[in-house]
Amino acid sequence: MFTAAVFAATLNRHTYQTLLKRPARQTGVFACALCLALIWQIQAGILEHLNIHILGITAATLVMGWRLAALCALLASLLLLYFTDLPVNQLAEFLLFSALIPIYLSYALYLLCYQFLPRHFFVYIFVCAFLCAGFVGAAKILISGGYFYLLGLYDLPTLLDNYMFYSVIIWFPEAMLNGMVITLLITYRPHWVKTFYDQEYLNK
Structure with a gap:
């Protein structure tokens, strides 16, 4: 129920009406969902x-x-549910910790950067994409680890040794992948990136 409520908060009539009227945007949503599903199965x-x-x-x-990132994540999770061995009873948990919480964190960090940092091309790449992605990747492990501890599934030493420790390691590949994707897109297809504004980030 909590996962459903968190996802419901992302729903917006205008967003979905616009999506239905723009086939190119629909293609983008499905392509993004497919990419996420491919990444997540590894x-x-x-x-x-x-x-x-x-x-x-x-x-x-x-x-x-x-x-729309939340919609992409939902579609990607359903693809994993159908094509992989992701258990049905873990779908809500997976969607919450692998997608919805990271989406909220990513967007909140982007808004903070947009509000308080210079709106510059390299700030967008290295802070909004690279550093924020690394932080989100590490935070996902720590938050979900805390959740499993509170549920009593594992004790703290087990979580620290077998899970939370990897938050130190995962941040760099997470940051690198997201940073590379955003760098390529805003270099060759900046109009595809919804949060990148040419007049603000390039006219510096």
Whole structure:
């Protein structure tokens, strides 16, 4: 129920009406969902629930906006549910920690950067995309680890040794992937990136 409520907060009539009228945007949503599904199925884990994988969600949020990024994540999760061994009873948990919470974090960090930092091309790449993505990737592991601890699934030493420790390692590949994707897109297809404004970031 909590996951459904968090996703419902992303719903907006105008956003979806606009999406239905723009076939190119629909293609973008499905392409983004497919890319996320492909990335998410490459994961490692020793114990049940404690899976580690690249999120790619910060780039999706910057490109699609937070509302459509949530839709992309839902579609990607459903693809994983159908084509992989993702259990049905873990779908809500997976969607919440791998997508919805990282989307909210990514967009909140973007808004902070937009408000308080210079609106410059390199600020957008290195802070909004690279650093924020690394932070979100590490935060996902720490937040979900805390959730599993509160549920009593694992004790703290097990989580620290087999899961939370990897937040130190995952931040760089997460940051690198998202940073590279955003750099390529705003260099060759800046009009595809919803949160990138040419007049503000390039006219400096």
